[in-house]
Amino acid sequence: MKHLRSIGELGVDGIVHVLRIARHMDSVNARPVPKVPALVGRTVVSLFFEDSTRTRISFETAARRLSADAVNFSVSTSSLNKGESLRDTIETVSAMGVSAFVVRHRTSGVPWQLSEWTDASIVNAGDGWHQHPTQALLDCYTILDRRGLEASPTCLAGLRIAIVGDSRHSRVARSCAEAFTGLGAEVVLVGPRTLLPPDASAWSVGVSESLDDVLPEVDVVYMLRMQRERMNEALVPHLGEYSSRFGLDERRWARTRPDTLLMHPGPMNRGVEMLMDPSTTSRSAILYQVRNGISVRMAVLFDLLGAPGEAVPS
């Protein structure tokens, strides 16, 4: 594998492969000194055209635990503000000798454009509304982990997963729906029609406009962040109405099955989609998602940059 740009390009076998390596990385992270020399001498540059401190830190931590050199290219103070093109930026930084770029951009497709102009690996850390593949991988990992399941091409078969909220504008929803259904789960998108993709048939998922109908029937409730700007675009009439229809509160949570998991990619919008305190339920997987993000990103970097044939550290 040269790049990790989308779940589709990775494929089901690729997902399973990464999840299995991540299991080994988990044991590295459980050590008193959670660091191995697997990627000594490799340079991983975070190229975030859009701010996301938590994702950037997660990747940089993962790179350092594998002994790679993690460098942050800070876009806000860079030449990009002086009119330098995307192409000139990536070609210039590549010339310094870079093994991989971790890229975040507000526009869908930028990782594909960048990979035309560099020999380095591209890891997509979020492009527009399109993909955020490591988020989907860490979510798959978290579900398996919480359920005590082993990674396999059908490891999520029999599970029903509700993705609740603004899936239309969500790279997380696009990546997760593809990964969850790829591993055999049944996915239903819940939200008003204005926040569902224009043609959901492209996703092989079900859709519902009623959170109350869906809640008692699912194994995972995956809440998406609701952005306040959506109200200005007439996608929802009022945030309060959105919360009352699609927000998760104690009353709704009480109607889920006893083993249903609660997930959220963060950052949560408390008072909008999250009307309860998730720390009050033992079935919240939200902090496990964050923790597993390190292992999964270590697995991705190791798979992309590790020497061929090198044993997975464990």
Place this chain on the structure above:
Amino acid sequence: MTDRPSSIVVRGARIVDSTSTDDAGRPADLRVEDGRISHCVEPGSPLPEADTNLDAAGCIVTSGLVDLHVHLREPGREESETIESGSRAAARGGFTAVVAMPNTEPPHDSRVVVEFVREQGRRAGLCEVVPSGCITIGRAGEHLVTFAELRDVGVRLFTDDGSGVQDPQLMRRALEYARDLDITLAQHCEVASLTRGAVMHEGACCSRLGLPGWPAVAEELMVHRDIELCRLTGAGMHFLHLSTARSVELVRAAKADGLKVTAEAAPHHFTLTDEALGGFDPVFKVNPPLRTPADIAALRAGLADGTIDAIATDHAPHAPRLKEQPLDEAPPGMLGLETALGLALTHLVDTGSMSLRAVLGALSWRPARIARLDDRQGRPVAVGEPANLVVVDPAATWTVRPDETASRSRNTPYVGHTLRGRVRHTIFEGRAVVVDGTATR
């Protein structure tokens, strides 16, 4: 440069023109002198000597092609194209007249700009460059241009292309005012509030790629509005670059009602679909966007039954650096002049949708009438007619390579496509401006 027209003899071709009743054509040798066809004789018959002898064995000779829709970028965006480089691309594509769209900097809303554009076209001397005029000043959609003044300096087609006239009241007034001026208003149909930020067709593909969608209805609403305004005012109207099945239906019904509407379609809209954006290459970003196989089928059917009058390229050059931006910032548009004929023959004639002469009609004599150039363009190939001609080798197959274009830009979406049918010679105002595929000036 305006060198004197030379004499030319063309031997070995078959004539297929606006008077043809079949695709076999009439074998004939031609002689051109002083800008007109002086002889049209049985093949092999003796002809007076000429300065230039063009071999046309196995070729078709027809009236020069007419493109209702090109962006030549001059004045203002000479990095992407000039009137000279665009004219050269036109001549290589077999066009002897092109209508230059008004969205230059400054735009075509004053005499001085339209006269500049026409004069630059004359200087290049490769084809007739016909400036369109804006409908509104600065294409801002607020105040009408001085239609009569621009008509008096030769402008016959008015459009705000690049955007549509949003205000229905303003459009109604434009149609009413234009009605008696012997000019044509042409609309870029796009309701702007429905396409804000849009990058590609709204449908399954954009849902998968996470790109903002340009819904078909944004075009269809304005087509429908303008058809009703034509009905109300009695004026005529030309619809630019129709891209959806429903737009074709609306125009078909309007014509059946006897309204004076005409329409064009661009080659990329009847050959490529939104799936082309799957690799996120901005070369495939165009406005209106590439749509679905069902839309392609409807456009081809519309061309075949005459609902769509003309094939127009919407040739839209953009310098490489502009197309290397993220998809939301990269400007829409693609090259079209040098591939239009090959695409039409390959995708319309070879597929059995249209006859050769119907395709040539959509590329030559029908657009010539819409642009009111039919006193000199799209004429029959006969003695005494103006010598605006193209010689096409219909059997030649060729592969599109961006570095071979005469345009200053490289943004063709057809890299690596193999097409059937290639322009061999182009004769403009009695001069051979393209010989064996190469521009002579």
